[in-house]
Amino acid sequence: MGTELHVGIDGEKTVVCAYPIKSRSGRARRTRVGSLVETVPCAPSGRTRERRVVFVARLALPLLLLSAVAGVFGINWWLAMAGSAALVGYVWRRQARAAQPGAFAVPRDQESRVLWTAAERTAFDGALAASRRVRGTWPALDGMVDPVLADRSLTRALDELATVLTRRQDLRRLRADLSGVEVSDIPADSPARAAVAEQSERADALWRETGEAANRILRSIDTAARAGESFLRERQVAATARYAERTLARVTGSPAVAESGPELADRTEAVIAAYRDLAS
Structure with a gap:
């Protein structure tokens, strides 16, 4: 992976590559967050x-x-x-x-990935949405998470996911082709029938392997997002509890006791562990 990851999403496909994505028609809008650059088509102007x-x-x-x-x-x-x-x-x-609907050109190089199937596009869109949640927690996690290293880990995870989903997309088509092969009229001891069965088993094994790899990456991104968001919510609750304690002490005239907000020091380990898992 290069220093940047470019992701373009239009109505028919998702393009993932290491360089700016070209438009085939219409206009596009780019948004950069760290090393991730998202490109989406602009709505048609409507001018006849x-x-x-x-x-x-x-x-x-x-x-x-x-x-x-x-x-x-x-x-x-x-x-x-x-x-x-x-x-x-x-x-x-x-x-x-x-005035044209926006659509991206299909890259010709071998390193770019293009997702066409709905299942793979939905999975990548979910990971992209979770990555936005992860990045949204970084400003409040200053001192706990290195934004530069975290950005690289997150972008690398998206890049690896795109590669896995591209393989899974190809396997989906291959399994459909193999399942459509009619072998009922072929003798059971035919080498051709045995070859089709062997390739079907290999395709199924790779299908399970890519599914596990994709789920692992998706879980790691979602875990990082949940850990950061949970920590921030708990810190907000702690701040509210401390404010309520000080206010009640002032109103009742009694001295403030030890702060009743939850201790968050131990919670930082969950956040750090989530980012370590993301980087692995």
């Missing part, structure tokens, strides 16, 4: 071709007049016309692209 033609015509008319005035003052009119034409063309292409 007729509206775009009207807008470009209104833009071209003053540019034409400006070119004519430039010629009167001795400026090369054809340079002004060329610049105006280039500007009009640029605006037209940009508006036409913005």
Whole structure:
């Protein structure tokens, strides 16, 4: 994995690669959080071709007049016309692209991963949502978690998950193909029938193996998110308890006793253990 992980999600696929994702149509919006860069398509502008033609015509008319005035003052009119034409063309292409539904181009290199199937895309989306929860706890966990190391571990986990889910996607198709092979009319001692049975067993074994690997990564990300969120909620409850204790002591005139908020020192071990599991 490189220093960054780029994730693009459109209506038909999820693209995961180490470099910026190109759009096939429409426009896209990028959001960077640490070493993770998420790219999502922008909604179509809704401008019809007729509206775009009207807008470009209104833009071209003053540019034409400006070119004519430039010629009167001795400026090369054809340079002004060329610049105006280039500007009009640029605006037209940009508006036409913005009117299209957004979709990402499929990378051609072998290192990029593209998830097409609904099950694998749903699993990766869930991991991505859990990673946002994990990152959301870091500001409040200052001193307990190194944000740089945690960011690398989290991004690496997402990268590994994308690889596992891509393999699982391929295995899903292969198992469907193998299950569709009709062998009832083939003799039981046929080498072809035995070969299909052997490959089916191998595919099933790899299916279980990738399922376990994917679940392990998903659990580690979710555990880190739950540990951080639980710690923050408990700390908030402790702060509320201390505030209530001080307020009651002031109202009743009695001295404040030892703070009744729960001790959180032991809880830090759960958070640290969750991040260690994520990094492993």
